[in-house]
Amino acid sequence: MSEPIDIARRGLLFVLSSPSGAGKTTLSKALLAAEPDLSMSLSATTRAPRPGEVDGVDYDFLDMERFEAMRAAGKFLEWARVFNNCYGTPKAPVLAALQKGADILFDIDWQGAQQLRGQLAADTVTVFILPPSAATLRARLSQRAQDSAEVVAERMSAAAAEISHWAEYDYVIVNSDIQDSLMRLRAILAAERAKRNRLTGLSAFVRGLQSEL
Ligand code: 5GP
Secondary structure, three states: OOOOOOOOOOOOEEEEEOOOOOOHHHHHHHHHHHOOOEEEOOOEEOOOOOOOOOEOOOEEEOOHHHHHHHHHOOOEEEEEEEOOEEEEEEHHHHHHHHHHOOEEEEEOOHHHHHHHHHHOHHHEEEEEEEOOOHHHHHHHHHHOOOOOHHHHHHHHHHHHHHHOOHHHOOEEEEOOOHHHHHHHHHHHHHHHHOOHHHOOOHHHHHHHHHHOO
16 A cells, blocks of 8 residues: 655755765766756856856856856855865755755865855755775876866865865765765665654644544
8 A cells, every 4th residue: 555645845955075086976967867856056166167068057157257246245055265266056046945845966065065054054964975095086087188187186185185074074975886875875865855854744744644543
């Protein structure tokens, strides 16, 4: 016997951070493909698009002036400077999604995770992705043809800084196998969705249940 049960729920902000090269982009894509009720937050950035990146899909690519105007107008939920570029999460779509009970995936750095946690603590779930070894990280970064050797070196040292924030996260996954990491991410998401304090329709549901007992 199975009846559809629809209990109203507040959405959650599912944040993934990692050093560049730990497999976070691959994992985010796999998670989005596996979870139809999860959608990606679209960040704004002043960084130039890489080959193949599409404006409005990968990022909203803004010049510094427009980014600064949005920042000054308080239109970012969080923003940070990463690798000499600015990145930020526009506030309005996130707040609207939360109200609707929609879950949003964020690929943001530790500074962004910290700010989200500060502003929307009860709604934010954070996961840090670690590479299985420094050698794997170096190999993955070197394979990225788009980035120069100088950028690779810069990102290796940035990785050490990013990793130093691992203990601020709710969950940590060592990404040695994509399928295994994906399974863990989905398990975390399922458990967090089932938390009592997110199920805003639960007391009404239980009252209805009790009235018929
Ligand atoms: P990339 O330039 O390689 O796309 O991203 C560089 C770093 O910026 C990554 O660690 C990514 O998680 C982070 N990032 C991307 N968008 C945002 C954002 O909106 N806010 C913050 N704080 N970090 C971001």
